[in-house]
Amino acid sequence: MSPAPTAPDTPRPRRERRRRVLLDWSGLPRGLLLAVYALLVAVPLVVVVLTALKTSQQMYADPFGLPPNPSLANFTELLRGxxxxxxxxxxxxxxxxxxxxxxxxxxxxxxxxxxxxxxxxxxxxxxxxxxxxxxxxxxxxxxxxxxxxxxxxxxxxxxxxxxxxxxxxxxxxxxxxxxxxxxxxxxxxxxxxxxxxxxxxxxxxxxxxxxxxxxxxxxxxxxxxxxxxxxxxxxxxxxxxxxxxxxxxxxxxxxxxxxxxxxxxxxxxxxxxxxxxxxxxxxxxxxxxxxxxx
Incomplete structure (x- = not known):
């Protein structure tokens, strides 16, 4: 008596295949998202620190550039009085x-x-x-x-x-x-x-x-x-x-x-x-x- 034929493999649902692809490539998007998030957090912080070391004229002349002559005068003026x-x-x-x-x-x-x-x-x-x-x-x-x-x-x-x-x-x-x-x-x-x-x-x-x-x-x-x-x-x-x-x-x-x-x-x-x-x-x-x- 020949063995009963096995049912052919049914194709996996599209959602399951998509989930497997996402899991296989989860390392790359996660690292990329973390890098983007780190930039979104770090850039404003760097701008704040650099601006605090400039004068008003230097800030309006080059808002995102490095301070030509870094100075703590703004901190001194802040604490004055x-x-x-x-x-x-x-x-x-x-x-x-x-x-x-x-x-x-x-x-x-x-x-x-x-x-x-x-x-x-x-x-x-x-x-x-x-x-x-x-x-x-x-x-x-x-x-x-x-x-x-x-x-x-x-x-x-x-x-x-x-x-x-x-x-x-x-x-x-x-x-x-x-x-x-x-x-x-x-x-x-x-x-x-x-x-x-x-x-x-x-x-x-x-x-x-x-x-x-x-x-x-x-x-x-x-x-x-x-x-x-x-x-x-x-x-x-x-x-x-x-x-x-x-x-x-x-x-x-x-x-x-x-x-x-x-x-x-x-x-x-x-x-x-x-x-x-x-x-x-x-x-x-x-x-x-x-x-x-x-």
Whole structure:
């Protein structure tokens, strides 16, 4: 008895063949895309640095060329009078206090939501998440009216409080996702040993959440450090202005001193670079923490 004839090989679907081709050639497009992306990031940075080393005449004569006589005069002019120094200190104070306080409050709330669980935890999480759906510009007028009635406008304290109120929702959203991935057996074992809720938070949840806290800290730092909208709305005293608001003084109605302005941009970028370098060991792990339940 002759064996049954085998069915002829059916042609692979066009989508599968296309996927195989893309996988076979994935190395070249990926490297090319990364090179293009690196150029898009590097070129503006190089232009900013070169412009900061030129005079205004040299910049308008050759915007993208090398500075004929590199000079730090723009940095000297920027720091002259001490106004930028005061604004830098104000930014450091507002940003550091806002980030630390937001992390403390958000971690408390996120840990509580994760521990409560059930419908109540879901309702609380949804309530905080609604804050992400409201654009900041929509609430600015009522926020200003409330802070003005409380006497908190034109003060660094008011700026800190509004920063905390605006960014707490996103911090709680990220941290709750991470706390939910922590094994419940850890907390149950600690509770059997007599640990209180505070000890569960301080000795178990926080040490395990270091990568996620670092990622949120960098995110909040960039938001608060670069914030210009709320300082423009709440601060009118030049001595209480933050660094982004102080840099606007170099932008006139008809002319702008771009070399000095770019020098200020470089100075304003240094703290963000330092913060990322210090926290980069936890950043990559933190940005994906809580994305998948364990």
């Amino acid at each position: 001490g106004r930028i120094g005061i604004s830098f200190v104000n930014s450091v104070l507002v940003t550091s206090v806002s980030v630390v306080t937001t992390l403390v409050v958000a971690s408390w709330a996120a840990f509580s939501i994760a521990r409560i669980g059930g419908r109540l935890g879901l309702v609380l999480f949804a309530g905080f998440s609604l804050g992400l759906a409201v654009p900041a510009q929509v609430a600015m007028i009522p926020q200003y009216v409330i802070f003005d009635q409380l006497g908190l406008t034109n003060s660094l304290l008011g700026l800190i409080l509004i920063n905390i109120a605006v960014t707490c929702s996103v911090a709680i959203f990220i941290l709750t996702g991470f706390f939910r991935t922590l094994p419940g057996e850890l907390f149950e074992a600690a509770e059997i040993d007599g640990a209180s809720t505070w000890q569960l938070y301080w000795r178990i949840a926080l040490p395990l959440s270091t990568p996620s806290l670092a990622a949120v800290a960098i995110f909040l730092f960039v938001m608060h450090w670069n914030d210009l909208l709320y300082p423009l709305l709440f601060i009118s005293d030049p001595d209480k202005a933050t660094l982004p608001k102080a840099l606007l003084d170099f932008k006139g109605e008809y002319t702008t001193n771009y070399p000095v302005l770019f020098a200020g941009v470089i100075i304003a970028s240094i703290p963000m670079i330092v913060a990322y370098v210090l926290l980069q060991r936890w950043f990559v792990a933190g940005i994906t923490a809580g994305a998948v339940r364990g």
